Amino acid sequence: xxxxxxxxTGARHARGYFRRxxxxxxxxxxxxxxxxxxxPGGGAAGVxxxxxxxxxxxxxxxxxxxxxxxxxxxxxxxxxxxxCANSGFFFLVDRIWHNNNLSALSTAVQAVNSPALxxxxxxxxxxxxxxxxxxxxxxxAATGVTxxxxxxxxxxxxxxxxPLWSPILGRIGRLxxxxxxxxxxxxxxxxxxxxSNAAGNVGVVLxxxxxxxxxxxxxxxxxxxxxxxxxxxxxxxxxCLSLIQWCYTSATGDLFGTLGxxxx
Amino acid sequence: xSIASMDAMLRALQGEVEGPQMAHMGKLSITATSLQxxxxxxxxxxxxxxxxxxxxxxxxxxxxNTPGALYLPNWPAGVRRWMSRLAxxxxxxxxxxxxxxxxxxxxxxxxxxxxxxxxxxxxIITRGPYEGVELVAEMLGAGTVTTSRNVTLNIEDDQGVAQxxxxxxxxxxxIGRVQQITNYPSGMHGIRRVNTVTSTQGVLAGSYNLAxxxxxxxxxxxxSGVDKDFFDSGGVELLPGACLSVIVYSGSGTTxxxxxxxxxxxxSGT
Numbered sequence: 001x002x003x004x005x006x007x008x009t010g011a012r013h014a015r016g017y018f019r020r021x022x023x024x025x026x027x028x029x030x031x032x033x034x035x036x037x038x039x040p041g042g043g044a045a046g047v048x049x050x051x052x053x054x055x056x057x058x059x060x061x062x063x064x065x066x067x068x069x070x071x072x073x074x075x076x077x078x079x080x081x082x083x084c085a086n087s088g089f090f091f092l093v094d095r096i097w098h099n100n101n102l103s104a105l106s107t108a109v110q111a112v113n114s115p116a117l118x119x120x121x122x123x124x125x126x127x128x129x130x131x132x133x134x135x136x137x138x139x140x141a142a143t144g145v146t147x148x149x150x151x152x153x154x155x156x157x158x159x160x161x162x163p164l165w166s167p168i169l170g171r172i173g174r175l176x177x178x179x180x181x182x183x184x185x186x187x188x189x190x191x192x193x194x195x196s197n198a199a200g201n202v203g204v205v206l207x208x209x210x211x212x213x214x215x216x217x218x219x220x221x222x223x224x225x226x227x228x229x230x231x232x233x234x235x236x237x238x239x240c241l242s243l244i245q246w247c248y249t250s251a252t253g254d255l256f257g258t259l260g261x262x263x264x
Numbered sequence: 265x266s267i268a269s270m271d272a273m274l275r276a277l278q279g280e281v282e283g284p285q286m287a288h289m290g291k292l293s294i295t296a297t298s299l300q301x302x303x304x305x306x307x308x309x310x311x312x313x314x315x316x317x318x319x320x321x322x323x324x325x326x327x328x329n330t331p332g333a334l335y336l337p338n339w340p341a342g343v344r345r346w347m348s349r350l351a352x353x354x355x356x357x358x359x360x361x362x363x364x365x366x367x368x369x370x371x372x373x374x375x376x377x378x379x380x381x382x383x384x385x386x387x388i389i390t391r392g393p394y395e396g397v398e399l400v401a402e403m404l405g406a407g408t409v410t411t412s413r414n415v416t417l418n419i420e421d422d423q424g425v426a427q428x429x430x431x432x433x434x435x436x437x438x439i440g441r442v443q444q445i446t447n448y449p450s451g452m453h454g455i456r457r458v459n460t461v462t463s464t465q466g467v468l469a470g471s472y473n474l475a476x477x478x479x480x481x482x483x484x485x486x487x488s489g490v491d492k493d494f495f496d497s498g499g500v501e502l503l504p505g506a507c508l509s510v511i512v513y514s515g516s517g518t519t520x521x522x523x524x525x526x527x528x529x530x531x532s533g534t
Contacts, residue, residue: 001269001270002268002269002270002271002272003269004270005267005268005269005270005272005273006266006267006268006269007266008494008495008499009266009267009344009346009499009501009533010266011266013499013501015396015498015499015500016395016396017396017398017478017479017482019444021446021447037446037447037448038446038447038448039398039444039445039448040395040448040451040452040453040454041447041448041449041450041451041452041453042447042448042450043450044450044451058451059450059451060450060451063395063453064395064453065393065395065453078495078498078499079495079496079497079498079499081482081496081498083360083482083484085299085515085516086516219358219515219516220357220358220359220360220515220516220517220518221358221484222360222482222483222484224492224496226493226495226496226498227495228495253516254299254513256360256362256482256513257482258479258481258482258498259498260498260499262499
């Protein structure tokens with residue numbers, strides 16, 4: 001406790017503030033706030049060929065100025081607060097990599113071939129694959145997704161996610177892992193089992209969850225996770241902090257929040 | 265330059281270095297719009313209401329001595345202060361309040377100044393990092409408007425790059441309404457100065473202030489009140505000369521800013 005107080009009042013302590021505007025969505029859907037406008041500016045839709053490895057300097061990251069720990073120290077999340085005009089459950093994630101230009105029109109196997117993970121998540125334990133929409137076809141269809149991937153132990157695996165996700169802008173779907181797996185080192189390919197009417201533009205996203213907070217069955221309310229409640233998860237100073245929201249209503253609601261990160 | 269232990273924190277609360285300080289606010293309620301912001305800077309109470317800044321170029325660096333700021337004494341060089349407790353109550357049913365440090369402001373700017381850039385040439389802010397600094401427009405009153413219009417601001421972002429951002433004044437532009445930049449450019453994490461301001465339509469009589477603010481703490485505004493300690497506010501440091509004030513976000517279904525009572529306690533360390 002002594003060291004915590006010293007660290008939080010020391011030189012390597014940072015706080016961040018963010019807000020995001022409300023977005024139309026659907027109850028019972030994950031929403032990716034990467035592109036949502038607000039403060040700081042949202043992420044960019046354009047992704048280079050081969051995908052983009054994200055870090056704290058990537059446009060869209062919630063906090064760029066994360067403290068760099070001194071030798072022998074680590075960086076911890078010490079506070080996470082969300083206020084939202086609607087109810088929802090919020091994941092604070094480290095966005096590691098994403099790609100685009102996968103086709104919602106195709107039911108063939110589509111190569112992903114995500115690159116080696118950065119050092120901050122080396123090994124892949126806890127790295128979660130998701131699928132997101134950069135541009136929606138005019139008639140998006142809910143589809144199951146078969147994913148080929150390499151798990152946290154370096155073993156090639158396959159898993160099927162039932163049709164819980166549709167390629168609609170902002171919606172992001174969590175992809176299922178095979179029994180016993182706790183993360184991925186890479187995603188090799190995906191295959192949709194139902195085609196939309198057009199290609200649109202979808203992509204795979206790799207994230208690692210850092211913290212979460214739920215505003216249950218309430219509106220215009222906040223949840224605060226202080227240092228004990230947030231559990232002081234380790235974060236890397238190059239983490240690309242971002243938000244995913246599980247929506248309880250048909251709009252995300254205006255949301256505001258703060259973050260605290262302390263090195264010690 | 266820290267509080268070295270929990271024991272030292274307790275001693276700080278007891279006033280080992282300097283006695284704890286309290287900053288207070290009490291503001292009346294004014295009519296507000298649901299899902300919009302209201303600046304208590306312009307609202308009557310304690311401290312008293314403030315209007316136009318009276319300086320559009322280069323504006324004013326705000327401090328704890330700026331009229332409208334919560335009373336906060338100066339502290340000696342070498343001493344640092346953190347927020348150890350915030351207690352507040354707001355009579356709104358579902359509002360959110362933001363305690364912020366007002367870094368710079370300028371105004372009043374005229375909406376009717378169509379397509380004529382105002383060379384603000386504001387100074388670079390002087391307190392704290394540039395990341396996390398928001399630009400807001402604070403309405404000083406106007407008539408009703410039916411034509412869409414924009415105000416374009418050329419600013420210098422937190423990386424020192426000149427960029428344009430825009431906001432659309434609200435249709436009623438009631439006194440106290442705060443308009444934020446809805447969509448900052450991708451990758452922008454803050455603003456450190458304002459260069460020019462240009463209104464693209466001149467159909468609205470009225471004016472506004474611009475302010476650069478650093479949001480510090482968010483808290484629920486309701487009659488149940490709220491208490492936040494050092495830890496659940498995330499370890500907020502108040503920088504010397506901080507100009508504290510509050511913005512209210514009216515939640516869905518709320519039509520007033522609510523009467524606000526606020527107390528901020530700080531502790532010091534070296």
